[in-house]
Amino acid sequence: MAVSIGQPLESTIETNGTAYSFDEDPPDMPGLKKSNERFRLPHITDLFPDIVPKYSTFSTKSSCLIRGNVQGPLRAKELGKMFVDDRDRVLLKVIRYAHASSSGAECLNDDCTFEHWWLSRAGPRSHIYFEPTEVNAAIVTCGGLCPGLNDVIRQIALTLTTYGVTDVKGIAYGYKGFIDEKIRDIDLTPQSVATIHLMGGSILGSSRGNSKTSEIVDNIEKRGTNMLFVIGGNGSHAGAMAIHQECFKRKLKVAVVGVPKTIDNDILLMDKTFGFDTAVEEAQRAIKAAYIEAASAYHGVGVVKLMGRQSGFIAMYASLASGQVDCCLIPEVHFSLDGPNGVYEHMKTVINRKGHCLVVIAEGAGQDLVAGEGGTDASGNPILADIGQWFVKQAKKHFKEVGFPAEFKYIDPTYMIRATPANASDGILCSVLGQNAVHAAFGGYTGVTVGLVNTHYCLLPIPEVIREARNVDPDSRMWHRCLTSTGQPDFSPPHVESN
Numbered sequence: 011m012a013v014s015i016g017q018p019l020e021s022t023i024e025t026n027g028t029a030y031s032f033d034e035d036p037p038d039m040p041g042l043k044k045s046n047e048r049f050r051l052p053h054i055t056d057l058f059p060d061i062v063p064k065y066s067t068f069s070t071k072s073s074c075l076i077r078g079n080v081q082g083p084l085r086a087k088e089l090g091k092m093f094v095d096d097r098d099r100v101l102l103k104v105i106r107y108a109h110a111s112s113s114g115a116e117c118l119n120d121d122c123t124f125e126h127w128w129l130s131r132a133g134p135r136s137h138i139y140f141e142p143t144e145v146n147a148a149i150v151t152c153g154g155l156c157p158g159l160n161d162v163i164r165q166i167a168l169t170l171t172t173y174g175v176t177d178v179k180g181i182a183y184g185y186k187g188f189i190d191e192k193i194r195d196i197d198l199t200p201q202s203v204a205t206i207h208l209m210g211g212s213i214l215g216s217s218r219g220n221s222k223t224s225e226i227v228d229n230i231e232k233r234g235t236n237m238l239f240v241i242g243g244n245g246s247h248a249g250a251m252a253i254h255q256e257c258f259k260r261k262l263k264v265a266v267v268g269v270p271k272t273i274d275n276d277i278l279l280m281d282k283t284f285g286f287d288t289a290v291e292e293a294q295r296a297i298k299a300a301y302i303e304a305a306s307a308y309h310g311v312g313v314v315k316l317m318g319r320q321s322g323f324i325a326m327y328a329s330l331a332s333g334q335v336d337c338c339l340i341p342e343v344h345f346s347l348d349g350p351n352g353v354y355e356h357m358k359t360v361i362n363r364k365g366h367c368l369v370v371i372a373e374g375a376g377q378d379l380v381a382g383e384g385g386t387d388a389s390g391n392p393i394l395a396d397i398g399q400w401f402v403k404q405a406k407k408h409f410k411e412v413g414f415p416a417e418f419k420y421i422d423p424t425y426m427i428r429a430t431p432a433n434a435s436d437g438i439l440c441s442v443l444g445q446n447a448v449h450a451a452f453g454g455y456t457g458v459t460v461g462l463v464n465t466h467y468c469l470l471p472i473p474e475v476i477r478e479a480r481n482v483d484p485d486s487r488m489w490h491r492c493l494t495s496t497g498q499p500d501f502s503p504p505h506v507e508s509n
């Protein structure tokens with residue numbers, strides 16, 4: 011039997027994102043059944059089926075906490091549209107490509123049959139699975155810094171308070187803070203977090219490595235933590251998932267919720283992650299300085315290195331935003347320096363035309379050309395060779411050898427960019443993600459993360475967003491737009507047919 015959407019709030023207590031019971035997809039929601047399988051959200055009731063949720067203590071209509079059962083069915087009408095229904099869905103993809111050869115098309119067949127993928131909507135639920143006074147919440151930030159970390163910490167702490175939680179701890183220095191007894195927790199109160207978003211970095215500190223799941227969960231058990239918020243990238247989310255699974259194995263009622271942090275924007279399925287916009291904006295200062303230096307020198311060449319270990323989103327968007335960049339090099343697109351279609355030739359053409367040239371290079375670009383440092387960092391991420399310095403050295407040498415005068419100015423603003431506070435648009439993103447993380451935990455979800463998908467905030471199962479790193483698609487419209495802006499040719503080495 012198909013269940014229609016739009017039942018009144020008080021009619022049933024729907025949970026777990028799988029609350030539709032049907033033999034076939036509802037007529038207006040093709041693909042719902044397979045979406046519910048692929049994007050199924052783990053829920054506390056998977057482990058404790060007998061938990062009876064209570065009416066939410068969260069309200070935007072009351073300035074004081076709503077306690078106990080006051081907010082019963084009688085008030086449902088009054089509270090009106092304040093809550094998100096567990097069955098609300100957001101479409102993952104919205105473009106119907108006519109053919110697989112359409113720019114950016116990802117298709118299963120030549121006709122590009124449209125696939126409906128429905129995601130669960132994030133937001134406050136009418137029923138909660140934790141008694142706020144019994145919540146012992148912990149927040150941890152892991153991996154590299156990113157603009158907006160403090161905004162997310164702050165908003166998680168404030169939203170927990172809104173529900174009536176009084177015990178909120180910050181775990182210092184990433185997962186290490188769970189394991190190293192010498193590292194002290196940080197009390198998070200509305201007062202202590204009030205102005206932290208005005209600063210860059212993370213007031214909790216961060217780290218790589220040290221993520222032994224069993225030891226972390228031992229510590230979670232010891233402290234009695236029952237809500238854990240992990241603000242981090244793909245590595246941290248893999249850790250969060252492992253913690254969630256271990257908690258389930260030990261039959262612990264713990265909600266583990268992630269908030270994706272990646273300045274590189276390399277998390278799948280999301281429009282963008284927080285800190286990315288700020289990075290693109292902050293990169294403009296370096297690009298502008300490099301442009302002014304280059305334009306003020308005879309045959310000046312400005313080179314700016316930007317972050318992006320495997321994904322060139324910052325370099326691509328920063329180049330596009332600047333409009334002054336003549337050459338953008340990213341990890342996803344191989345390039346050769348020499349030859350008629352090489353980078354050097356393009357630089358010379360630009361210099362001959364304009365008198366100067368501006369190159370933006372992502373840190374992960376051209377790693378096949380430069381002898382790598384090799385090895386991995388404490389988290390297992392590859393340690394990259396410094397492509398920026400290497401590129402400048404090689405280019406200087408080349409221009410000297412061919413007798414083409416050029417004056418190089420190199421800027422590496424990477425850590426300055428990472429340490430800045432979030433801009434206004436990231437500030438909003440951080441706040442909404444932080445709030446939604448708390449709503450997810452109170453709604454009983456665990457092993458999930460929050461993200462902006464097609465401009466709507468969604469809950470996603472963690473494994474779906476960290477299956478692989480999100481990369482710039484060289485066939486995408488955005489990369490083509492970047493190329494249109496820089497005017498650079500296809501630098502790929504010529505394809506050699508093998509016999």
Ligand SMILES: Nc1ncnc2c1ncn2[C@@H]1O[C@H](COP(=O)(O)OP(=O)(O)O)[C@@H](O)[C@H]1O
Binds near residue numbers: 153185218245252390
């Ligand atoms: N596959 C994994 N399983 C469990 N923990 C992981 C995994 N990968 C990384 N981690 C841990 O997550 C934390 C952050 O990872 P890292 O890769 O440094 O940053 P990010 O989360 O930004 O990708 C580190 O403490 C690391 O040990």
Ligand SMILES: O=P(O)(O)OC[C@H]1O[C@](O)(COP(=O)(O)O)[C@@H](O)[C@@H]1O
Binds near residue numbers: 245274317318387428
């Ligand atoms: O110097 P660190 O801390 O290793 O950070 C460098 C790395 O951090 C990043 O900015 C982000 O990486 P993570 O998301 O894994 O933290 C990468 O672009 C860069 O390679």
Ligand SMILES: [Mg+2]
Binds near residue numbers: 244245
């Ligand atoms: Mg990472």
